[in-house]
Amino acid sequence: MIDFDRLPSPCYVVDEQLLDRNLALIDRVRRESGAEIIVALKACAMWSIFPELARHSDGATASSAAEARLVREEFGRPAHTYAPVYTDRNIDEILATSDHITFNSLSQFERFGQRALIRGLSCGLRINPGYSPVETDLYNPCVAGSRLGVTARRLREAGGLPEGIEGLHFHVLCESRPEHLRLALEAVEERFGDLLDRVKWLNMGGGHLMTHADYDCDALIALLRAFRARHPHLRLILEPGSAFTWRTGYLVSTVEDVVENEGVRTAMLDVSFACHMPDCLEMPYKPAIVGARDPEGDEPRWRLGGTSCLAGDYYGDWAFDRAPRVGDRIVFEDMIHYTMVKTTMFNGVEHPSIAIARRDGQVDVIRRFGYEDYKNRMS
Structure with missing residues (x-):
């Protein structure tokens, strides 16, 4: 079990054990077809x-x-x-x-x-x-x-x-x-x-x-x-x-603020749908979140807000067993394919780190991004 609280935030994480499952199936198709x-x-x-x-x-x-x-x-x-x-x-x-x-x-x-x-x-x-x-x-x-x-x-x-x-x-x-x-x-x-x-x-x-x-x-x-x-x-x-890399990893984020206007509750994250999960807005599709579900009836609904200043940098609705609070980790599932390859540094937002959860339970942070990465993309 990955301890998401010990990872940097934001961070993409590949789970080697989940990857093994996919690779074994692909090998079977190669071999038998x-x-x-x-x-x-x-x-x-x-x-x-x-x-x-x-x-x-x-x-x-x-x-x-x-x-x-x-x-x-x-x-x-x-x-x-x-x-x-x-x-x-x-x-x-x-x-x-x-x-x-x-x-x-x-x-x-x-x-x-x-x-x-x-x-x-x-x-x-x-x-x-x-x-x-x-x-x-x-x-x-x-x-x-x-x-x-x-x-x-x-x-x-x-x-x-x-x-x-x-x-x-x-x-x-x-x-x-x-x-x-x-x-x-x-x-x-x-x-x-x-x-x-x-x-x-x-x-x-x-x-x-x-x-x-x-x-x-x-x-x-x-x-x-x-x-x-x-x-x-x-x-x-x-x-x-x-x-x-289907369902082989996650995007780890953190709730940094909670905003409520006209009855809409938004948990503000340190990731961006526009910058880090653009297919959610383009396709569009609703990603799964660890510990969250689609709301039913009158239960409280939460919108998740991105960190860029784009007005439409949000997605919702989700229901949580406990209302999100500042400091909580929000972990998006299935975020390895068509995510890292599409990310941007719009607004100069922090680019997620990249990590691998090893088969033995160790988690290695492969790459962290900073100011020089942003600067070098510009001129």
């Missing part, structure tokens, strides 16, 4: 746990020169890189730190493809199969007029798959289930089936939330096996982000 599973850094770039992730994956995927360099330096192998746009400023570093590169458009491949091929990289093309189960447009890559991926119609108009392309990539899922992947694969086979025999690998992107308690891994394994049986020459690649 025959698919490669690589880590998406856009969800978690906490490189102090990369040695663990590297032992239970087939590599890592990057979306920028910085991520590709981090994969090469801390994962110990080249990255499988995809970005919506490459530039003359970053392409050389990306090519030097990657062994696969996926292009978002035919024009990007025309511009940079030969440089990748000369260096010996395996080149892929992102396709848009026209199907996604994602209902929130902000996260849906297949909305009308999407800039992400090449449509089948655009590919036909251009005369087909360019010479030098060895793989296809699609990414249409978000915290999805096997039935959504099945529908995505049906769309790929319907619109791009004639190309599958001409390429060496198919990257199915992320969004495969296989470590969720309600996810049917047997169905996923069966689906991947059946697809491999239809296309036995293809390497199948999945690049989940959230699945590796």
Whole structure:
């Protein structure tokens, strides 16, 4: 049991025992499906746990020169890189730190493809199969007029798959289930089936939330096996982000004030939803809190307020067995994926420390942030 009162506040904490559970399940899917599973850094770039992730994956995927360099330096192998746009400023570093590169458009491949091929990289093309189960447009890559991926119609108009392309990539899922992947694969086979025999690998992107308690891994394994049986020459690649660190850690905060106006009770925290948990406002979604629950009936309701001066930096409502008081710890659950990678220092607010709760019960604070980190981000 982690003693949250002994940790710095605010602080992100990864629990190695929770991480072990996820990695064991991912290993099972790799072993029984025959698919490669690589880590998406856009969800978690906490490189102090990369040695663990590297032992239970087939590599890592990057979306920028910085991520590709981090994969090469801390994962110990080249990255499988995809970005919506490459530039003359970053392409050389990306090519030097990657062994696969996926292009978002035919024009990007025309511009940079030969440089990748000369260096010996395996080149892929992102396709848009026209199907996604994602209902929130902000996260849906297949909305009308999407800039992400090449449509089948655009590919036909251009005369087909360019010479030098060895793989296809699609990414249409978000915290999805096997039935959504099945529908995505049906769309790929319907619109791009004639190309599958001409390429060496198919990257199915992320969004495969296989470590969720309600996810049917047997169905996923069966689906991947059946697809491999239809296309036995293809390497199948999945690049989940959230699945590796799903429900593996916390964001620890402290109540610093209690404000009540017009009957609304707000516990003011030393963390910020806008700076440290932006998906809560963007998605939006309501995070779970240790010792808190959704209020029922007339029981007291509490709003939690962030430390930035943004008027909307708050979320609610929650019910507590005991009214929050100054000095109480508020511990947000499942805060490792898509949290640290999205944080900002807006307002110069204190950036949470980063810690690992070890298997033997020891807690190591890996990193603390201060004024120099803020200053160096500016100029």
